[in-house]
Amino acid sequence: MKINKSETKVQMVNRREHKALDIRVGGEKIKEVQEYKYLGSLITRDGRNQKEIRSRIEQAKRVFFQKGQVFRAKIDLGVRLRFLRAYVWSVALYGCATWTIGTLDRKRIEAFKLWCYRKMLRIKWTEKVRNEEVLRRIRGDRVIWKMLVKRRTRMIGHNLRHPVRLATVLEGMVEGKNWKGKPRQSYEDQILKIQGASPLYI
Known part of the structure; x- marks a missing residue:
């Protein structure tokens, strides 16, 4: 080699x-x-996803501006929303199946969703339109979060149903003592909390 x-x-x-x-x-x-790109995803030394999520949102916003005429065109809103999911949210959610998302990260993702909706509806920040009103006009709610959860659930289910090394890593225990302080939320715990399940392998 x-x-x-x-x-x-x-x-x-x-x-x-x-x-x-x-x-x-x-x-x-x-x-x-300190960090590097691997297969399009940002790997940082602290093992967290904050920088990756911010990077993904920035890339998705650039795509939104590039395709801005499509999203603001006088065509059916449902068609524009499908374009949004295909062109913009696909960029924002690339690699999301492996993310462990904290409270601030989820708020950032939800804020990005509303940013897209406001741009599509041409709502200026000076108009002071509440988020509830934006969602009412767009006739949508937490679609981007549901897409993220669905992708993550599919990936974890696929890995645990097959005898691959990644399944061993997910099921395995790390030797040694816990660090001092509040432990991080694990990938497994977050999936259980979202799905409302108790055992992981049901």
Whole structure:
């Protein structure tokens, strides 16, 4: 196997600060990075999804502006909403099946949804229209969140039904003691909370 040393980077995912890694190939030290893109998703050193979610929303907003004439055209609202899901929300939700989403992240996603609706309805921020009124005009509610939950549920179900290594990781236990302080919400716990189930494998 040949390794391109100039293109190779290393990263340690850790909750705590750590000393710089000293990994060498052929006597040359490999650069350590805080974050990197893998298959279109942003992987950060702290193992969280906040930066990835913000990045996805920014990319989706750029797509919205690029296709702005379609979303503001005088065509049926239902057709424009389907365009929104196909062109914009598909970008925003790329890789969402692997996200562990906190309260602030969910609010950010919901705010992005309302931002799209307001732009489509040409509602200016100076008009001071409440979110409830926007949803009434658009005849929609939490569609983007339902799409996210559906994708995540499909992925976890697919992985747990097949004997793949990822299923072993999801079901496995990590050795050692817990960190001090409030534990992070785990991917498994969040799925159970949303689905209203008790055991994971039902």
